[in-house]
Amino acid sequence: MLNTRRFAVVLLCLAPVPSIRANAQSAADALNARLLKNVFFLRSLCFNIPLRFNEQGELGITCNPVPFTVGLVQIDHVDRKDAGLDLRAHRVGLLFKDGQPQPFDLARVLPLGVNSRIDIHIAPSASGDYGTALDHVFAKNFTDMYADVPEYWHAYFLSNLVPKSWRPSGYVDPTPIDIAGRSGATIPKVTRQVDAQYTEYAKAALFSGSVIVGLVVDTDGSPTQIHVYTPAGLGLDEQAVKAVSQYRFKPATKDGVAVPVKMNVDVSFQIR
Numbered sequence: 571m572l573n574t575r576r577f578a579v580v581l582l583c584l585a586p587v588p589s590i591r592a593n594a595q596s597a598a599d600a601l602n603a604r605l606l607k608n609v610f611f612l613r614s615l616c617f618n619i620p621l622r623f624n625e626q627g628e629l630g631i632t633c634n635p636v637p638f639t640v641g642l643v644q645i646d647h648v649d650r651k652d653a654g655l656d657l658r659a660h661r662v663g664l665l666f667k668d669g670q671p672q673p674f675d676l677a678r679v680l681p682l683g684v685n686s687r688i689d690i691h692i693a694p695s696a697s698g699d700y701g702t703a704l705d706h707v708f709a710k711n712f713t714d715m716y717a718d719v720p721e722y723w724h725a726y727f728l729s730n731l732v733p734k735s736w737r738p739s740g741y742v743d744p745t746p747i748d749i750a751g752r753s754g755a756t757i758p759k760v761t762r763q764v765d766a767q768y769t770e771y772a773k774a775a776l777f778s779g780s781v782i783v784g785l786v787v788d789t790d791g792s793p794t795q796i797h798v799y800t801p802a803g804l805g806l807d808e809q810a811v812k813a814v815s816q817y818r819f820k821p822a823t824k825d826g827v828a829v830p831v832k833m834n835v836d837v838s839f840q841i842r
Contacts, residue, residue: 597698598650605645609662609673610708611715615641617661620689627692627706637805638719639664640676640771643688643708655700657690663771665803669730674804679774722811725784725797744795747786750822750833758787758819758833766813766837769805773841777802780838781810789828791819799834810837 614621615635623629635641640663647658661676677686692703709715712731716724716738728737748755766781784799796815801807814835822831 598648601648601650601655601700604704605648605657607645608710609642609644610710611638611718612641612643613707613709613715613718615718617641617688619685620691623690623692623703623707625693625695625703627703637769637808638715638723639801639803639807640769640805642673643690650700652694654694655692655703657692659688659690660686661688663804665777666801669800671731671803674775676771679771679804720808722797723807726799726801748822748824748829748831750787750831753824755824755829755831756822758791758822758831760817761791761820762816762818764813764816766806766809766839768839769809771804772802772806772839775804776841777804777806778840779806780836781807783810783814783835783837784832785814785835786830786832787819787821788830789821791821793817793819794830802839806839813837 614629614633615638616629616631616633617636618631618633621629622631640661642662642664643659644662645657645659649656649658661680663674663676663679664671665674666672675686680686690707692700692707695703709718712727713733713736716727716732719727750757779802780800781798781802782800784795784797785793786795788794793814796811798807798811802810814837817835821828823829
């Protein structure tokens with residue numbers, strides 16, 4: 571949650587308005603209070619260097635987004651100029667321990683040649699107010715970030731990371747589906763398995779763990795409705811989802827007829 575400091579100015583002279591310098595200082599102080607030393611999700615999940623946004627906070631380039639668990643930044647320096655707002659930051663990731671996200675300094679694990687520092691420029695606004703642009707560039711919490719992450723994260727966000735009372739506009743509860751091994755439905759059998767690949771981040775951190783991937787095995791044995799059920803972080807969740815999406819199964823049956831069922835797959839990552 572961001573803390574915003576407000577300044578009350580009492581004028582004891584005849585001048586009806588504060589000076590331009592006072593306005594500029596107040597604006598700079600407000601930006602520092604909002605940004606400096608705080609950690610944010612970078613909505614674009616893009617780490618091309620440098621990142622240049624227009625006055626609306628829109629990125630003018632296309633890029634391959636990184637996993638959201640390695641897509642955070644901590645703001646280290648704020649410089650408001652006539653030419654725009656310049657921010658210097660460093661990259662931060664997330665590890666999940668006992669289901670809870672823990673910040674992790676990526677400077678410790680970034681692959682050789684990948685810089686942990688990132689420079690961000692936002693073009694000047696005609697009004698001098700960067701609020702709209704900053705809201706588009708950064709998300710301050712999981713609720714703000716929900717719409718920016720892949721769909722396979724949504725179920726975990728709703729169950730574990732956002733307030734229980736919050737639901738996105740238009741949200742509809744999923745249609746109930748039998749759980750494998752219950753209500754007379756058999757358990758699907760894996761007929762094709764694909765190994766998940768370690769991320770460079772997790773390798774460098776010597777991180778071992780597992781990701782539990784939830785899915786529905788359809789009547790033709792294909793995995794559908796794939797989602798993160800229990801995450802690990804450092805980009806491993808995306809690798810687990812990618813691997814499980816290539817699995818194939820002998821479908822479950824109920825009363826001799828193939829039926830869709832829900833099940834979980836445990837994808838293990840072990841440093842050897």
